[in-house]
Amino acid sequence: xxxxRSGSLSGRAGIAIxxxxxxxxxxxxxxxxxxxxxxxxxxRPDARAEHAQHMEEAWRWLAARYDTDGDGQITAHEHDRGxxxxxxxxxxGDGVVTRSDLARDAVLPPxxxxxxxxxxxxxxxxxxxxxIAPLAVALASxxxxGDGRVSVAEFRRAVGLGAPAGIxxxxxxxxxxxxxxxxxxxxxxxxxxxxxxxxxRDGLLAMRERESSREGxxxxxxxxxxxxxxxAPDFAAFALADGAPTLxxxxxxxxxxxxxxxxxx
Amino acid sequence: MIExxxxxxxxxxxxxxxxxxxxxxxxxxxxxxxxxxxxxxxxAWPNRIVLIDADxxxxxxxxxxxxxxxxxELNAAIQREVKRVRALTExx
Numbered sequence: 001x002x003x004x005r006s007g008s009l010s011g012r013a014g015i016a017i018x019x020x021x022x023x024x025x026x027x028x029x030x031x032x033x034x035x036x037x038x039x040x041x042x043x044r045p046d047a048r049a050e051h052a053q054h055m056e057e058a059w060r061w062l063a064a065r066y067d068t069d070g071d072g073q074i075t076a077h078e079h080d081r082g083x084x085x086x087x088x089x090x091x092x093g094d095g096v097v098t099r100s101d102l103a104r105d106a107v108l109p110p111x112x113x114x115x116x117x118x119x120x121x122x123x124x125x126x127x128x129x130x131x132i133a134p135l136a137v138a139l140a141s142x143x144x145x146g147d148g149r150v151s152v153a154e155f156r157r158a159v160g161l162g163a164p165a166g167i168x169x170x171x172x173x174x175x176x177x178x179x180x181x182x183x184x185x186x187x188x189x190x191x192x193x194x195x196x197x198x199x200x201r202d203g204l205l206a207m208r209e210r211e212s213s214r215e216g217x218x219x220x221x222x223x224x225x226x227x228x229x230x231x232a233p234d235f236a237a238f239a240l241a242d243g244a245p246t247l248x249x250x251x252x253x254x255x256x257x258x259x260x261x262x263x264x265x
Numbered sequence: 266m267i268e269x270x271x272x273x274x275x276x277x278x279x280x281x282x283x284x285x286x287x288x289x290x291x292x293x294x295x296x297x298x299x300x301x302x303x304x305x306x307x308x309a310w311p312n313r314i315v316l317i318d319a320d321x322x323x324x325x326x327x328x329x330x331x332x333x334x335x336x337x338e339l340n341a342a343i344q345r346e347v348k349r350v351r352a353l354t355e356x357x
Binding site (some may be wrong): 057062112207221236240249252259 | 273280286294309312315317324327328345346357
């Protein structure tokens with residue numbers, strides 16, 4: 001049994017950003033951030049070229065679908081899929097979507113992008129979570145010139161080979177953390193965002209904060225012995241085959257059931 | 266290209282693409298409503314796997330995806346549950 005919530009990643013950020021987010025995960029076969037490096041940011045040439053090809057295909061798809069007057073640009077009126085979706089595509093904020101927008105690196109929604117990027121930049125490609133306190137210190141320590149703030153140049157110098165193609169990592173951090181809008185990151189700004197993001201107060205930065213965390217509660221993932229098992233929540237969904245509404249419990253009857261929740265981008 | 270669906274019909278269309286692209290023809294698919302009730306009930310975003318026993322209780326749940334989404338762990342959980350139920354049956 002598979003429950004699909006189609007396009008959840010793309011839904012948060014539009015087509016191109018979803019592709020970029022996927023590339024974050026794919027690109028993170030790179031080493032953790034090198035805070036001592038003076039190397040200019042480098043991404044594998046083939047990754048950049050591949051990304052550029054994807055964006056060109058994305059532009060052609062968008063233009064065919066939405067550029068109804070064929071003038072090479074898509075207006076909000078032509079796009080007509082909501083303000084958020086349009087804003088995510090209009091990366092230079094000039095009010096129209098053009099090929100050049102897709103050529104720009106994407107700023108991910110910070111609530112999604114920062115937990116995706118930071119654990120992997122500082123903890124290695126397989127890091128899903130990162131402890132907040134050392135993460136805040138590590139990010140703030142990129143301040144090479146000692147002015148108390150991390151600039152885009154200092155960040156990119158440190159990221160080195162870990163820069164994922166198509167993603168504006170520093171822009172994503174700014175979108176979440178830069179409270180005073182000076183396009184720099186201070187230690188207090190970094191710490192505040194990380195603390196605010198840690199809704200379940202477990203001291204970790206993760207993509208998803210546990211909504212049901214309770215002190216002393218049983219673990220929420222893994223195997224559960226029979227005496228510790230909780231009832232599986234029931235829900236109404238729609239069969240893909242015929243659109244008929246159905247309850248999970250009605251489908252299960254008295255059989256074991258596996259639910260595979262997925263997103264598709 | 267996949268866009269954020271604005272209607273249930275668009276969500277179903279995306280799901281059809283998903284089934285074809287991933288070769289999931291044999292697995293029955295359910296589409297969560299636009300209120301994402303199933304996703305919220307199981308804290309399933311962006312992806313997760315859950316095994317429910319025959320009594321309707323959660324026997325096993327994966328860590329949150331994407332990195333926690335490991336299908337082979339479902340296989341191990343199923344084997345463990347089968348073994349548990351078989352032992353119960355034999356002991357009666």
